[in-house]
Amino acid sequence: MQLFPCPFCGPRDETEFHYGGDAGNARPEGADVPIERWAGYLYLRSNPKGTAREIWVHMNCGEFFVMERDTVTHKVLSSTALGGEHAA
Amino acid sequence: MTRRYSALSLFKEGLAGQTGWKQAWRSPEPKPSYDAIIIGGGGHGLATAYYLAKNHNISRVAVVEKGWIGGGNTGRNTTVVRSNYYYPESVELYGLAHRLYEGLAKDLNYNVMLSQRGMVNLCHSTAEMEIGARTVNAMQINGIDAELFSPEDVRRVAPIYNFSPDARFPVFGGIWQGRAGTARHDAVAWGYARAASRLGVDIIQNCEITDFIIEGGRCRGVQTSRGAIRSERIGMAVAGHSSVLAAKAGFRLPINSYALQACVSEPVKPILDTVVLSPGCGVYVSQSDKGEIVIGGGLDRIPSYAQRGNLPTLETVIAGLLEMFPIFGQLKLMRQWAGIVDVVPDSSPIIGESPLPNLFLNCGWGTGGFKAIPAGGTLLANLLATGKHNDISRPFDLDRFATGRLIDEAAGSGIAH
Ligand SMILES: Cc1cc2nc3c(=O)[nH]c(=O)nc-3n(C[C@H](O)[C@H](O)[C@H](O)COP(=O)(O)OP(=O)(O)OC[C@H]3O[C@@H](n4cnc5c(N)ncnc54)[C@H](O)[C@@H]3O)c2cc1C
Ligand SMILES: [Zn+2]
Numbered sequence: 001m002q003l004f005p006c007p008f009c010g011p012r013d014e015t016e017f018h019y020g021g022d023a024g025n026a027r028p029e030g031a032d033v034p035i036e037r038w039a040g041y042l043y044l045r046s047n048p049k050g051t052a053r054e055i056w057v058h059m060n061c062g063e064f065f066v067m068e069r070d071t072v073t074h075k076v077l078s079s080t081a082l083g084g085e086h087a088a
Numbered sequence: 089m090t091r092r093y094s095a096l097s098l099f100k101e102g103l104a105g106q107t108g109w110k111q112a113w114r115s116p117e118p119k120p121s122y123d124a125i126i127i128g129g130g131g132h133g134l135a136t137a138y139y140l141a142k143n144h145n146i147s148r149v150a151v152v153e154k155g156w157i158g159g160g161n162t163g164r165n166t167t168v169v170r171s172n173y174y175y176p177e178s179v180e181l182y183g184l185a186h187r188l189y190e191g192l193a194k195d196l197n198y199n200v201m202l203s204q205r206g207m208v209n210l211c212h213s214t215a216e217m218e219i220g221a222r223t224v225n226a227m228q229i230n231g232i233d234a235e236l237f238s239p240e241d242v243r244r245v246a247p248i249y250n251f252s253p254d255a256r257f258p259v260f261g262g263i264w265q266g267r268a269g270t271a272r273h274d275a276v277a278w279g280y281a282r283a284a285s286r287l288g289v290d291i292i293q294n295c296e297i298t299d300f301i302i303e304g305g306r307c308r309g310v311q312t313s314r315g316a317i318r319s320e321r322i323g324m325a326v327a328g329h330s331s332v333l334a335a336k337a338g339f340r341l342p343i344n345s346y347a348l349q350a351c352v353s354e355p356v357k358p359i360l361d362t363v364v365l366s367p368g369c370g371v372y373v374s375q376s377d378k379g380e381i382v383i384g385g386g387l388d389r390i391p392s393y394a395q396r397g398n399l400p401t402l403e404t405v406i407a408g409l410l411e412m413f414p415i416f417g418q419l420k421l422m423r424q425w426a427g428i429v430d431v432v433p434d435s436s437p438i439i440g441e442s443p444l445p446n447l448f449l450n451c452g453w454g455t456g457g458f459k460a461i462p463a464g465g466t467l468l469a470n471l472l473a474t475g476k477h478n479d480i481s482r483p484f485d486l487d488r489f490a491t492g493r494l495i496d497e498a499a500g501s502g503i504a505h
Contacts, residue, residue, distance in 0.1 A: 015400050039490040043342035047331035049393045072393045
């Protein structure tokens, strides 16, 4: 059983968290977005082997945050609230 | 020297003290160039090489594998073979694989131990029974053998299920495919390897592809841990590592890699002679020819390249197993392991050209590509040989994510991969 750090609640059981996709995958804006761009946003994933920056949600408190994690060792490198993201 | 396997060759080798068997496949040094290179020596890669030589007469082919052949998911899966899918496109694909599996031992002169013991997908409520009827109808319309089972039918094929009145997941019936079953996973890899090697294919193990040679915007070969190998036609069938190689080729895929785990018990006497899947319990189970109970379940919860699987998921699987078969509470687990699978949003594979010209894809099989090996090999071979799709592979092209023509088998047949 692994503990994940929620930036709001602290270390909690991994089963309380849900994976939400790549961090920085911004939704395209505007009326003339080409379909390739939509497909990229909706479906393409970085899926790195090693360090990954991902969006997670802590289902108990409902907060979304960014977690940096090694996908091979599962070691957590950082965990930041989504708002703090831009500041960093 | 004994090359072909037969009752007579077994007998002769018996007399000769088993000293005359030839190595099943050659292990040559990589040549500087080939007519085609296949990345990944799993079932799909080896089958591709075999069908390139057999169907298209292209045998200057290298299969390049970073570890040992069949050491990936092909040697780690729970060996279920079936074609009970929902959409016509999937039925064409998995139906082709299923038919080829039925003739495979003969075709390869290698016993892949296909055992068509049947498979039942259980329904645990009236609502699930209605979905079950819809699925059976779809399969029958598409020409796939399927039957709607009553509780009595289920009791006949799986008498040790928990039929007690206070069972948490009572049986309302099930979806039955009689031609489904299991095959020996290692034998599928070894059989294709042996047959391909005999047709001239070079199988190169312990050789990792580290980069692509890209010239004039086209893929012209690969860099490996044993030097450069050039070719104008490169196929990639690396399952859970597709995104890693795609990144080296300069594109992304609609794939997340997850660990999928399985476990087996100690061997026991024959007690279960069919494959039983319960979506409610999140478990499927069969008994191997050696007597082990082979147990599989859902994906791990987090994207991962750690080839081991995690405890919360294993606990869920075992809890589900004991709901289904309380009698298994006395079993000892012998081994647990995991493979890294490539999960696609619509739970269907990706077969087709990649964004890098000359590089073709066979990936995204997720948790269910073992049953598809003969078809995946046939279709990637066709793409490499002709540069074009045929009718069966066309719907599985990468462009479906831009056109929106997804083949959503998670919604269609409830297959969670
Ligand atoms: C626990 C588990 C249970 C499963 N149960 C079933 C089942 O019951 N039925 C079913 O149909 N499917 C099942 N599957 C899925 C099935 O095993 C896979 O879809 C299938 O084996 C994929 O075959 P493949 O040839 O594409 O991949 P693999 O067999 O994984 O082969 C890919 C190969 O590529 C190699 N490779 C990777 N990167 C490189 C590189 N850079 N250079 C060279 N080589 C490289 C790997 O070493 C590997 O050997 C299961 C999977 C798992 C993990
Ligand atoms: Zn929290």
